[in-house]
Amino acid sequence: MTTTPLGFIDFDSLLDDEERMLRDAVADFGTRELAPHIGDWFENATLPAKELAPKLGDLGVLGMHLEGYGCAGTSAVAYGLACMEIEAIDSGLRSFVSVQGSLAMFAIHHWGSEEQKENYLPKMAAGEYIGCFGLTEPDAGSDPANMRTRAVRDGDEWILNGTKMWITNSPIADVAVVWAKTDDRGDGKPGYAGFILDKGDAGFTAPEIHRKLSLRASVTGEIVLDDCRLPDSRRLPGVSSLRGPLTCLNEARYGIIWGALGAARNALETAIEYTSTRQVFDRPLSSFQLTQAKLADMTVELDKSVLLALQIGRLKDAGKLSPHQVSVGKLNSTRVALEITRECRTLLGASGITLEYSPLRHANNLESVLTYEGTAEMHQLIIGKELTGEQAFR
Known part of the structure; x- marks a missing residue:
């Protein structure tokens, strides 16, 4: 090699x-x-x-x-x-x-x-406080505008009620940033506000979600708000629309563009090493044409995807990155990474279903990564809207 x-x-x-x-x-x-x-x-x-x-x-x-x-x-x-x-x-x-x-x-x-x-x-x-981010709800994932969590003003305080779902870190979080729908802004449209909740706030609980088949090395939970009363000083003052959480999501999607390719690279490196030592018909598995074809195709897809990620990063550093470009990267990286990790598992045969090797663990995780921070379908529609000028979400 x-x-x-x-x-x-x-x-x-x-x-x-x-x-x-x-x-x-x-x-x-x-x-x-x-x-x-x-x-x-x-x-x-x-x-x-x-x-x-x-x-x-x-x-x-x-x-x-x-x-x-x-x-x-x-x-x-x-x-x-x-x-x-x-x-x-x-x-x-x-x-x-x-x-x-x-x-x-x-x-x-x-x-x-x-x-x-x-x-x-x-x-x-410093890692002294662990944070979480509460936007997704049981009935409002891809459509956050229809969130049911409400924040009602009561003098200098706010009363929050609602439930968030699939929230990474929530059961162990010291700090939760939670988004809620507020009263009409005066233009016939609802407002939205972000709030900072501290662990121990009355009316705030975060039960853990168990029995996951993906992202098992991650603590996932809900955020349940039951007449949770907060002072206005805990409201994020810089935004009163969905621009607030959606801007944050684009930041997280950017990290996914690179992260998913890390999982794919590790799976591919594992497959290369395994096939070079696994003997089949008195020859290394890596010496067979079909094996090499798979490894070659996966390497080409990984390399193209890493170059795309780097270009997106350079655009971000230059202050020129647009949301639809983030969608291009997130859609590509997650799809390519999932395909590579699945293919790598096939090269490991039965050994590939054990935790001794990484590809299937990565593939299980990437099933979630493909979906969170915007499903593949939503990113396709974001890209489609940019190409055609037509809104296809509704």
């Missing part, structure tokens, strides 16, 4: 020294601190998030692309590379980092008051 999958495009030559250094630091952390345990975490459907968060904070990856308040302030490309290395271990781990930094922290950083930023962001960047 003369090269690695990304070696065909000399990917490292496209990065600067700082980007390579940050990527290598995250990869080394993953090898030392995460990889030896991920099989057990997945099998036992657990994640020692409280123990991992301070280590991730020390590494500097929590909110790493945000400026100030204890955040590292790295480039978008550097953040993407970190997501790739973390998801090369497991999608559940990258989800933890993304929810913390690109959803909960980003919402406060982008839409919060100065007091809110100073109060929450340094502790979240």
